[in-house]
Amino acid sequence: MMLDTFGKAGLLAALLAGTSLALPAYAEGTLDIAMIGEPDTLDPMMSTKGVVSIATQHFIETLYTFDSAWNIAPLLAVDMPEISEDGLSYRIAIREGITFHDGSTMDAQDVVASLDRWLEVATRGKLVAEKVASVEATGDYEVTITMSEPYSPLLSLLAFSNSAAAIYPEEIIGESIDEPIGTGPYMVAEHVPDRYLRVVRFDDYVSRDEPSDGASGARQQIPDEIRFVPVPDANTRVEGLLSGQFDFADSLPAESYARLEGSDTAEPILQKPFGWPIFAINHKAGLLTDLPIRQAVQAALPIDDMLFAAFGDDTFFQVDGPMYPEGWAWRNEAGTESFNQNDQAKARALLEEAGYDGTPLRILTSRQYEFHYKMAEVARMALEAAGFAVQMDVVDWATLGQRRNDPALWDIYITHSPFLPEPSLTSLYDATSRLGWTNPEKEEIMKAFTTETDPAKRQEIFAQLQEQVFTDVGFIKIGAFNALTGQRQGLTGVTDTPWPFFWNSEVSE
Known part of the structure; x- marks a missing residue:
């Protein structure tokens, strides 16, 4: 079971004591995640920072992703692309029946507009832009990327959640994207900068059918809500985890390992090598x-x-x-x-x-x-x-x-x-x-x-x-x-990755 409503809300309010705003009341089925800082954008194309990747991957998706062994796997694409023998053409079938958070249906035109923007504005998109001859819709649910020369890392770039080749509705594509509308298992409900980012389950999400494996496969939407709380001070993240304020805390100092290991409320996670x-x-x-x-x-x-x-x-x-x-x-x-x-x-x-x-x-x-x-x-x-x-x-x-x-x-x-x-x-x-x-x-x-x-x-x-x-x-x-992170005892479903995600996670006794 999670902490009761009064207990967790009170703890989180205490964390933010001295500020003008506390977190909203805690609800059963909510995970609270302590981040090292505030995401400076909710548009993952525009940032290579880990705090942006961790949060935005819950509501923005890409054509491909990585499984637990860092193999490339399809996400919004139906399958791996058909690649021509000369390595210059990638024909990608797009999943049908995928709904954006604004209620519109994803098709090839959305993917083309998104990839064109990624090539123009994203750090990693710019890496390959000069090598891309064209991105075209070759069917209602098919996109073909034509290269001017072979580029072996292309699919890895398309799969990465960092400076991501995010897929947005064509209608919102512009130099900046102020409202993050994606296809992910969660959608943004409330963002109060420097206080919290609250995402809630997207009821029209269509998960993949394959078993969950890293970021690939089924995204089960187990939590009702996930709240990402910027906590810049590392010791505050540790104390919040130990006291039950947080279900997960990112980037903890090495000297806190022994305390977490000896705790009856939290446990350390050591990623080696990170x-x-x-x-x-x-x-x-x-x-x-x-x-x-x-x-x-x-x-x-x-x-x-x-x-x-x-x-x-x-x-x-x-x-x-x-x-x-x-x-x-x-x-x-x-x-x-x-x-x-x-x-x-x-x-x-x-x-x-x-x-x-x-x-x-x-x-x-x-x-x-x-x-x-x-x-x-x-x-x-x-x-x-x-x-x-x-x-x-x-x-x-x-x-x-x-x-x-x-x-x-x-x-x-x-x-x-x-x-x-x-x-x-x-x-x-x-x-x-x-x-x-x-x-x-x-x-x-x-x-x-x-x-x-x-x-x-x-x-x-x-x-x-x-x-x-x-x-x-x-x-x-x-x-x-x-890297040392930590989680509440009883939290399951968090994959060991530098960019943790929580759609398959829950807390039990």
């Missing part, structure tokens, strides 16, 4: 457009110390240089001799070579992910020891998301990513990303990687790309980490 912290580098403007200065940053960073400061216990991190962990097909050692140098003297020499003039190195970070901030503090000390002047710009996560879009405002911003099944899903590699990392050799490698379809050959080409990350300092991987 992903990698990233120092994203500005190649478009400013100090780090100079390669020797980028190399100085890379040489100075003490990866061991940064990870220990961030996580406190090597149960939660690995000092590991390759872009993928052990056991992944993409694992290789190319370029890793440049990882974790912790050599401030070498960095100082590189700065002298570059004629560094003392311009502050601006590090943009946030405390919503406390481990970002802790890494930044250790990095600042090492960089100052190497001769850098360092300016720490500490902002909330939503502000960081805005500022990183303006290359005039930062030199490094700190982020992280889960390990993704297809490297091309990581937009950092692409010249069109907000980093703007490009050079002729790397672009040649990227083209070879995305046009090759043989898996073994793609692995070899990816090793060349990883070498470029280190030699040209495209961005800096800060080891690897395990």
Whole structure:
């Protein structure tokens, strides 16, 4: 059973004490999810942030998705596409009888309009836009994507809920989408920014028939409502979970693991390995457009110390240089001799070579992910020891998301990513990303990687790309980490994924 109405409503009101607005009364069948911050948009095309993906996947859907083994599976598409022998044509049958939240029926024209917008405005859509010759309705419930050249990651891009190829009604397509109307199992009932986002069961939802497997298959709509509550302070998320305020809490600090493990109300979930912290580098403007200065940053960073400061216990991190962990097909050692140098003297020499003039190195970070901030503090000390002047710009996560879009405002911003099944899903590699990392050799490698379809050959080409990350300092991987989340004891149906979803979840005794 859930907490009774008075108990949970009172707890959640206490959480928001001192604010002008508490959550509405709790109803049986509601799940409360503590997020690290406020989604800055409910249009998943327009964001690569995890908080946006987690929330919006409940009401916005894509043609494809991923199963629990990260295989691509159909969602709004009937099945996997028919692909021509030359790899240039993808014929996709669209499910019939699918209803949008506004009552209109989805057809091929909606899909075409949505994909056209995705190619124009979405970070990941832009990755492939130049390679798409056309997106056409070739039947009432059929769409054909024609490529100008083969592009092996296309289906992975279409399946990803992050910078998503979301399907909307054609009538609402525009530069911005203010009201999120999708086909998902839930629909937005109320959104009070910085307080909560409440989604309720969509009665006209048509689930797939296959067994649930990751995000694929049946979406059972078990909760009546799901409320996503932004709780920027990590310790508040922990306390809220332990006290029964939340059914699930995202991104918890490593030091809370023992308390959760010993709790009789909550339990920890450790995703191992989860992903990698990233120092994203500005190649478009400013100090780090100079390669020797980028190399100085890379040489100075003490990866061991940064990870220990961030996580406190090597149960939660690995000092590991390759872009993928052990056991992944993409694992290789190319370029890793440049990882974790912790050599401030070498960095100082590189700065002298570059004629560094003392311009502050601006590090943009946030405390919503406390481990970002802790890494930044250790990095600042090492960089100052190497001769850098360092300016720490500490902002909330939503502000960081805005500022990183303006290359005039930062030199490094700190982020992280889960390990993704297809490297091309990581937009950092692409010249069109907000980093703007490009050079002729790397672009040649990227083209070879995305046009090759043989898996073994793609692995070899990816090793060349990883070498470029280190030699040209495209961005800096800060080891690897395990992610800690937590849930109420008795909560079932939450798939182990970086972007948890709750349509199959319920709480029992």
